[in-house]
Amino acid sequence: MSKGENSGGLMSSAGLVRYFDAEDRNAIQIDPKTVVAFGVFFGALVMVLRVAL
Amino acid sequence: MGWKEAAEPVLTRMPSVQRPDGHVPFKRKLGWTGGILVLYFFLTTITVYGTQPVGTGGGDAFGQFRSILAGANRSILHLGIGPIVTASIVLQLLGGANLLGLDTDDPRDQILYQGLQKVLVLVMTVLTAVPMVFLSSGILPIAPGAQETLAGFVGVGNGSMATRWLIFAQIFIGGVLILFMDEIVSKWGVGSGIGLFIIAGVSQRLVTGFIAVFRDWFGIVTGSTGVNVFTQAGFQDLLFNQGHIIALITTLLIFAIVVYAESVRVEIPLSHARVKGARGRFPVKLIYASVLPMILVRALQANIQFLGRGLSSLGSAPAWLVEYNGSGQAIGGLFYYLAPVQRPSDWIWWGDQTGTAATVAAQEGVIHVILRVGVDLTFMIAGGAIFAIFWVETTDMGPKSTAKQIQNSGMQIPGFRQNVGVIEKVMERYIPQVTVIGGALVGLLAVMANMLGTVGSVTGTGLLLTVSITYKLYEEIAEEQLMEMHPMMRQMFGN
Numbered sequence: 293m294s295k296g297e298n299s300g301g302l303m304s305s306a307g308l309v310r311y312f313d314a315e316d317r318n319a320i321q322i323d324p325k326t327v328v329a330f331g332v333f334f335g336a337l338v339m340v341l342r343v344a345l
Numbered sequence: 346m347g348w349k350e351a352a353e354p355v356l357t358r359m360p361s362v363q364r365p366d367g368h369v370p371f372k373r374k375l376g377w378t379g380g381i382l383v384l385y386f387f388l389t390t391i392t393v394y395g396t397q398p399v400g401t402g403g404g405d406a407f408g409q410f411r412s413i414l415a416g417a418n419r420s421i422l423h424l425g426i427g428p429i430v431t432a433s434i435v436l437q438l439l440g441g442a443n444l445l446g447l448d449t450d451d452p453r454d455q456i457l458y459q460g461l462q463k464v465l466v467l468v469m470t471v472l473t474a475v476p477m478v479f480l481s482s483g484i485l486p487i488a489p490g491a492q493e494t495l496a497g498f499v500g501v502g503n504g505s506m507a508t509r510w511l512i513f514a515q516i517f518i519g520g521v522l523i524l525f526m527d528e529i530v531s532k533w534g535v536g537s538g539i540g541l542f543i544i545a546g547v548s549q550r551l552v553t554g555f556i557a558v559f560r561d562w563f564g565i566v567t568g569s570t571g572v573n574v575f576t577q578a579g580f581q582d583l584l585f586n587q588g589h590i591i592a593l594i595t596t597l598l599i600f601a602i603v604v605y606a607e608s609v610r611v612e613i614p615l616s617h618a619r620v621k622g623a624r625g626r627f628p629v630k631l632i633y634a635s636v637l638p639m640i641l642v643r644a645l646q647a648n649i650q651f652l653g654r655g656l657s658s659l660g661s662a663p664a665w666l667v668e669y670n671g672s673g674q675a676i677g678g679l680f681y682y683l684a685p686v687q688r689p690s691d692w693i694w695w696g697d698q699t700g701t702a703a704t705v706a707a708q709e710g711v712i713h714v715i716l717r718v719g720v721d722l723t724f725m726i727a728g729g730a731i732f733a734i735f736w737v738e739t740t741d742m743g744p745k746s747t748a749k750q751i752q753n754s755g756m757q758i759p760g761f762r763q764n765v766g767v768i769e770k771v772m773e774r775y776i777p778q779v780t781v782i783g784g785a786l787v788g789l790l791a792v793m794a795n796m797l798g799t800v801g802s803v804t805g806t807g808l809l810l811t812v813s814i815t816y817k818l819y820e821e822i823a824e825e826q827l828m829e830m831h832p833m834m835r836q837m838f839g840n
Contacts, residue, residue: 308426308433308539308637309462309524310740311531312455313364319456320360324377324529327362331384331522338421338515341394345494 347446349457356460362528369533371829378534378541381526385542388522389417393515395491395508403483406654409687410647412550412807413640415542419485421519423477426539428469428520429527430644435465437641441735449741463524470520476651478513481658485512536821540814543640547803547811551596554801558589581696585689585798595797596808602790603812606631606783611775615756618763625756629775632783633742634733636806636813639787641736642728643806646685653680674701677709682720689798692718718796725788733784737776744772 315321369377392398396419405411405418407427416425439445445461447454477484492508527538534541564570565587572587573579584590609631617623653667653675668677675681686692690700694714697703702714737743741750748769757763758771787809794805803811 308429308640309466309527309531309537310458311528312449312452312459314452314455314459315361315364316357316456318358320358321363322360322525324362324533327522327525327529328380328384331388331526334518334522335384335388335391335421338391338394342392345394345491 349446349454352461353457356457356464359460359463361459361463362525362532364532371825374533374535374825378530378536381530381534381538382541382545385422385526385545388421388519391421392419393421393423393485393512395488395495395512395515396485397488402486403481406477406481406484406651407647408650409685409802409804410643410650412547412803413543413643413810414647415539415546416519416523421515422523423485423516424470424473424520424523426523426527426542427644427647428473429466429524429539430640431469431473431648432462432465434641434644435469436462437732437735437739440739466524467521470517474513474516474520476655478509478516480655483658485516487512535825536814536818540818543807544811544814544818547807550801550803550807551811552801554592554799554803558593558800561587561589585693585696589798589800591689592798592800595794595805596800596803599790599794599799599805599808600812603632603636603809604816606786607813607816611779613771613775614759615751616759618755618757620755627747627751629779630783631779632787632813633776633779634736634784635817636787636809638732638736638784639725639729639791639806640810641732642725642788643685643791645728646683646724649683650675650680653678653683670701670704676701676704681705681713682717683724684717685721685725686718686792686795687804688802689796692796722789722792725792726785727788729784729786729788729791730781731784733780733787734777737780742776744769744776747776748772 399405399418407414407416407418407425411418411425414425414427414430416422416427436445440447445458447458447461449455449458487505487508492505495507495511523538523542527542530536530538530541561570565572565583570587572582574583582588585592607630610628612626612628615625615627617625657667657669664678666678667675667680670676675684688700690697690702692702692714693700694702694706694711705717706714741747748765751757751768752763752765758768761767761771791805791809794808799805799808
């Protein structure tokens with residue numbers, strides 16, 4: 293593929309939710325690992341609740 | 346003065362997932378994508394605390410729309426991507442009609458757009474969850490014993506309301522989790538989370554569907570299921586029910602058509618203004634807007650049906666508005682005509698006598714069945730075209746944006762002046778027409794596939810989405826690998 297060829301980049305259609313590079317300094321930043329850890333923890337919690345109660 | 350300034354403090358402070366600093370290696374990207382997928386499957390297997398497991402009580406609130414809205418009935422991810430899709434519809438309509446006044450090239454407006462997106466999803470999560478939890482007793486039925494246990498904990502006489510709040514909290518957290526999981530995949534992984542969840546769900550159904558086909562054919566071949574091919578009923582059974590022949594053909598055909606349509610394109614030649622010999626092509630694909638706008642049309646129909654159910658559960662809906670049979674399918678009234686055709690028994694009135702088509706044809710006449718198919722076709726074809734136009738506009742794929750991008754990359758169309766306006770004129774000859782034709786075609790395909798039935802009843806839209814998302818994912822992975830290869834090659838040869 294030559295450098296000048298405009299394939300891919302231009303056609304990249306976003307998903308249903310769009311994310312841009314711009315970010316506000318005030319925004320709360322979450323580490324992706326935190327989200328995954330919370331997801332696993334929350335799932336396990338509900339599972340335990342179902343068994344225990 | 347405007348809404349932007351008023352909402353700015355809230356919108357700019359919406360929490361978001363960190364962006365990676367610099368380049369994420371391809372293997373790490375695959376790792377994140379796979380990890381999120383595992384988490385998604387894990388969460389779909391966990392039934393919400395306080396409800397009965399699936400199979401007891403009422404059916405799925407999303408019904409046949411489940412295959413495109415992802416998630417799993419009564420699990421933590423009960424809402425699936427429903428709220429995200431609904432929020433996206435609102436944004437598309439506002440953006441398409443240019444009511445937002447946001448310029449997505451301006452960093453300040455980009456932040457506002459992102460924040461608005463999140464706020465809308467959260468609002469839609471609440472709006473979808475509240476009627477499911479508080480207004481209907483059949484969608485998330487309270488498990489026997491749960492409210493008594495909870496009443497003991499809380500110390501109030503009746504734990505019913507407390508249990509409902511607890512169920513609401515769980516599916517709300519599930520909705521928020523899905524939003525952040527999508528953001529992780531978009532920023533750290535390959536493709537988008539929403540696409541990933543749709544393919545995950547549909548593929549799961551497809552595999553189960555193919556196993557069912559295999560099992561049924563095993564029965565037919567060994568003779569344990571009596572199918573007489575030489576009678577009309579037996580032949581129809583072989584085609585539509587036990588034999589799944591039509592469903593198999595439709596499924597394979599949709600695969601082939603989408604992969605073919607992905608390669609149908611109008612190519613606009615480009616050449617570099619300064620570097621001679623550097624040539625390129627700008628492809629305007631037949632399904633230029635991709636199949637994603639389709640999900641918006643379907644979700645609109647799902648929301649309409651949801652409204653119908655809500656109205657009838659309140660118990661005061663007149664018969665001209667909506668009428669349901671025992672299994673919760675609309676068989677009369679306005680909402681019957683607005684319900685999409687989901688399976689062959691929805692329109693083959695001479696076939697399966699338990700289907701809605703047979704019931705309606707016997708009670709009201711065949712013309713009403715045909716009318717409903719007509720409404721669905723019109724809705725999907727017109728809706729597909731309209732949402733495709735909006736989609737192209739809001740994702741910067743329109744003539745104006747692409748012309749600007751081509752101009753900025755230093756390319757020009759040979760034989761034309763190097764000028765944004767000129768490129769835009771040429772683009773205007775192709776993009777709007779291709780978008781409308783593509784959108785309408787995808788709508789038609791989705792309805793046809795539903796009418797003929799698909800393996801595992803994944804629905805036509807589900808199948809179209811899956812094939813098209815997988816194709817995009819494949820393209821993205823190929824591109825990703827190419828980018829990965831170049832610096833590596835350079836390193837190898839340089840050192």
